[in-house]
Amino acid sequence: MNARLRLFIPLLIFAVVALVFLTLEKRMGSGEYDPSNLPSAMIGQSLPAFNLSRLMNAEQVVVAADIVGQAALLNVWATWCIACRAEHAYLNELASQGVPIFGLNYKDERAAAMQWLQRLGNPYRLNIFDFKGSLGLDLGVYGAPETYVIDAQGIIRYRHVGILNEKVWREKIEPLGLPWPVAQTQRAAL
Amino acid sequence: MISVIPEIGHLALLLCLPIAIALTVLPMAGAAGRWHLLQRSGPLLSSGLWLFLAVAFACLTYSFLHDDFSVVLVAQHSNTALPSYYKFSAVWGNHEGSLLLWVFILASWTLAVAYLGKSLPSDMHARVLAVLGGIAVGFLLFIIFTSNPFERNLISPPLEGNDLNPLLQDIGLILHPPLLYIGYVGFAVAFAFAIAALIGGKLDAAWARWTRPWTTVAWLFLTVGIALGSWWAYYELGWGGWWFWDPVENASFMPWLAGTALIHSLAATEKRGVFRSWTVLLAILAFSLSLLGTFLVRSGILVSVHAFASDPTRGMFILLFLAVTVGGSLLLYALRAPTIKPLATFKLLSRESWLLINNSLLAVSLAVVLIGTLFPLVMSALDLGSYSVGPPYFNKLFLPLMVLLMLFMGVAPYLNWKHNRLTPVLVRPWYIVSIVALLLALLAVAFLSQRYATQWRFGAFVTVTLSSWLLLMTLTHAGLKARRFARAKKLSSRQGLLSLSRSYWGMVIAHSGIAVMALGIGLTSSYSVQKELAMAPGAVADVAGYRFVLEKLEDVQGPNYSATMATFGVGRLNEGALINGLSIRLQPEKRFYYAAKNVMTEAGIHGRLTRDLYVSLGDSLESEQWAVRIYVKPFIRCIWLGALMMAAGGLLVVIDKRYMTRQPVRTDSPSGTVASNEQAMV
CATH class of the missing domain: 1.20.120 (Four Helix Bundle (Hemerythrin (Met), subunit A))
Structure with missing residues (x-):
């Protein structure tokens, strides 16, 4: 190749990167892409089938049917994820209010994850141990923490990327109108 | 009012x-x-x-x-x-x-x-x-x-403010951003020199010489800034980790890699007039990556623990700014960078070649980090689904590259500019050093395996061998160089050592810093011991040869928080008995910040070069018990010590006599004649 033309390669690479960012920005502006609310192809779909072991007991398998049956949260977490730690206290609070939360322990070490739950409290009904990240891949997990809202029929209704806190709960998850235990107690109080 | x-x-x-x-x-x-x-x-x-x-x-x-x-x-x-x-x-x-x-x-x-x-x-x-x-x-x-x-x-101004994010209420975070920014922005100077040279059409050895000290100063601040950030994450997140491959960490690491490559390639450009196009491209790259870092953190595209303040609406502006600065300068580069072959030639076995290898390895490492950081973004931009790459990706690809880099780094100073022959005199010290390094590693790993009651750790053996080899190669080179100089000038060997230039010592100390850091990383990841326990006052725990006694729990008041503070007495054990009583005191805290309604952990740390004792409080359990995490982390301090040594090396290069003079530099010095082989300096 002509030596002068070769010097254009960096510019070309930059143009491609810039184009990607431009697309992202555009999609962010129009609300299509929100880093804390990635549009998931899975929304409206049922939970993908899986067959994995439980975190607490490697012998015991867990399948999608173990989770389906009530409105629930599926929380993706790992001990290597710092943000998960920040969100953990709020998960404990939700669990104590009776919200069913299932855990997807993502690309993690079993021993470390068990210690984590022992230490920080265990808000999960049960935990799926996804060492290879296969279920994560099926769900299109972007990174931890991530939380999927699943209805009683096992349909994914919403996906939240990032830390789950009271604001997200109030503004994003409650408006879905699923029958949460919290909502019921509030209604009873009224 | x-x-x-x-x-x-x-x-x-x-x-x-x-x-x-x-x-x-x-x-x-x-x-x-x-x-x-x-x-x-x-x-x-x-x-x-x-x-x-x-x-x-x-x-x-x-x-x-x-x-x-x-x-x-x-x-x-x-x-x-x-x-x-x-x-x-x-x-x-x-x-x-x-x-x-x-x-x-x-x-x-x-x-x-x-x-x-x-x-x-x-x-x-x-x-x-x-x-x-x-x-x-x-x-x-x-x-x-x-x-x-x-x-x-x-x-209607409010009567009270929201308070600063408690994570940021820390001495490390007072200093971290300014240091990082001094580094980031410092690369703007190297960038400005590159652009000015492209516009003026004078991309010569003199240009490289002016750029060098500015780049080195920026690089040394960035080094300290990154090290401080890692140190902050270590003690403030209460997790005992020191690097997370978090996108924001990567954003500061990428300019550092580019800057490191730039410093080395500037040396070759100044001394021998080679790699001019590559050097100018690196100068543009280092600053572009600094801007990209700012863009990634500030635009809200990335979700990260570090992204305390981000706003997507600002992203477009930064993108436009990036397009003008980076796109414009790359266009200028494409149009004006020199394409003629350099007059100076060099052989495979020469310092130029090995600097080129160093640059290639750093460039590949940079690409690894860049791809790992941007890949998930690219995929979601193109609507190809969402992907994540975790620390395993980075560790798997990064470690082998660093091993290679250290091997080349050990040998490079022995090579002269232009050409070399592998004479017995040149090669003999390498054999000796390699054997000594192997023996040292065997001893060290045998001792540590016994001390921490673990199995033989292969990873630790490799890192100790490699780091002591690099350290000894570097120091031996200094010794030989000083002796040769002393003999020629009939000086004592002490005078010989002192007469070596500051920038040469800078190289020695910075390269030794890499060795020290690698040692720290290898040993701490092989031998760290961690225990999670439920402890009440009076409880005793023996971890890795230390006894930890929870002496008391008390409530303390800070200016804007209240806290539970635990006091641990810690002593060294020998065959089950305390040697020196509970002479060490650790006071971890759990703080509740009023305004932000946030709970924060302050770890209690007792540090020595050979090990850190690290205690942090989890949650309070029933009946006075607290969840407690105890870590013994061997040699973790070497990681930051190594970084400081690199920065100190950079400082020595900057205060070298050749840069202290204010005399105008001849701009017409033909590339290639500037360097003399004996005064070689990287």
């Missing part, structure tokens, strides 16, 4: 814009048209820019220190109960303030170039200042139109 101070600051900030525009246009026009008056206007305009930005920054600081909650920014990020040193750091603990700091640091660098760079040819000097002015224009536009720190709420 409504203070007028923020308005003064606002006005000063607004006035910066025309000054910066003038700084961009006038010296550049002066250089093009050879109008001397305009050409020499740079220093005056730089001073003006610096002065007005200093006023703006001082006014914002004043508003923070005096709790002026009519300024929206202060109300959002400060609080009357906040100690005044945190009020001070709160100035840049937010988006708007940190940008103001960024541009203030840029103005400070510009001022330094304006007055320390007077020995430069005047057209070059004018162009460099103009490019720096142009960058300032971009950032000022961004601040004034999208992120004004002086926005006010005069109608």
Whole structure:
């Protein structure tokens, strides 16, 4: 190749990167892409089938049917994820209010994850141990923490990327109108 | 009484814009048209820019220190109960303030170039200042139109502020952003030199020589900044980890890798006139990655623990700015970079070749980090689904590259410029050093395996071998060089050592720093012991040869938080008995910050070079019990010590005598004749 033309390669690479960012920005502006609310192809779909072991007991398998049956949260977490730690206290609070939360322990070490739950409290009904990240891949997990809202029929209704806190709960998850235990107690109080 | 101070600051900030525009246009026009008056206007305009930005920054600081909650920014990020040193750091603990700091640091660098760079040819000097002015224009536009720190709420100013994010209430975080920014922005100077040289068409050894000290200063600040960030994550997140491959960490690491490559390739360009196109591209790259880092953190594209303040609406502006600066400079590069083959030639076994290998390895590492950081973004931009790459990806690809880099780093100083032969005299020390390193590693790993009651750790063996080999290769080279010099000049060996140049010692210390850091990383990941326990006062735990006794739990009051503080007595065990009593005291805390309603962990750490004892509190369990995490982390301090050694090495290079003289440098020195093989320096 002509030596002068070769010097254009960096510019070309930059143009491609810039184009990607431009697309992202555009999609962010129009609300299509929100880093804390990635549009998931899975929304409206049922939970993908899986067959994995439980975190607490490697012998015991867990399948999608173990989770389906009530409105629930599926929380993706790992001990290597710092943000998960920040969100953990709020998960404990939700669990104590009776919200069913299932855990997807993502690309993690079993021993470390068990210690984590022992230490920080265990808000999960049960935990799926996804060492290879296969279920994560099926769900299109972007990174931890991530939380999927699943209805009683096992349909994914919403996906939240990032830390789950009271604001997200109030503004994003409650408006879905699923029958949460919290909502019921509030209604009873009224 | 409504203070007028923020308005003064606002006005000063607004006035910066025309000054910066003038700084961009006038010296550049002066250089093009050879109008001397305009050409020499740079220093005056730089001073003006610096002065007005200093006023703006001082006014914002004043508003923070005096709790002026009519300024929206202060109300959002400060609080009357906040100690005044945190009020001070709160100035840049937010988006708007940190940008103001960024541009203030840029103005400070510009001022330094304006007055320390007077020995430069005047057209070059004018162009460099103009490019720096142009960058300032971009950032000022961004601040004034999208992120004004002086926005006010005069109608109903709140009586109390929201408080600073408790994670940021820490000495490490007071210093981390300024150091990082000094590094980031410092690469703007290297960038400005590169652009000025491309415009002026003079990309020669003299250009490399001027760029070198500025780049090294920026690099050393960035090194300290990154190390401090890692140290902060270590003790403040209560997790015992020191690097997470978090996107924001990567954003600061990428310019560092590019900067490291740049420092080395500048050496080759200065000494031998080779790699000129590559060097200028690296200078553009280092600064572009600094901008990209700012863009990634500030635009909200990335979700990260570090992204304390982000806003997607600002992303477009930064993107436009990136397109102009980076796209423009790469276009200029494509049009003007020299394509002629360098006059100087070199053989495979020469320092040039090995610097090229070093540069390639650093470039590949950079690509690994860049791809790992951007890949998930690219995939979601193209709507190809969402992917994540975790620490396993980085570790798997990064470690082998670093091993190779260390091997080449050990040998490179032994090679001369231009060509070399592998004579027995040259190679003999390598054999000896390799055998000694192997023996040392065997001893060390045998001792550590026994001390920490673990199995034989292969990873530890490899790292100890490699790091001691690199350390010994580097120090042996210094010793041999000093002896040769002493013999030739009939000096004592001590005088011989002292007569080696500062920049040579800088290389020795920086390379040793890499060895020390690698040692720390290898040993701490192989031998760390961690235990999670439930402990009540009086409880005893024996971990890795230390006894930890929880002596008491008490409630303490901080200025803006309340805390539970545990006191641990710790002593060394020998065959089950305490040697020296419980002589070490650790006091971890669990803090509750009132205003932000946030719980934070403060770890209790007792550090020695050979090990850290680290205790942090989890949650309170029933009946006075607390969840407690105890870590014994061997040699973790070597990681930061190594980083400091690298920075110290950089400092020595900068204060080398050759850069201290203010005499004008000949610009016409033909590349290739500058270097003499004996005074070789990297």
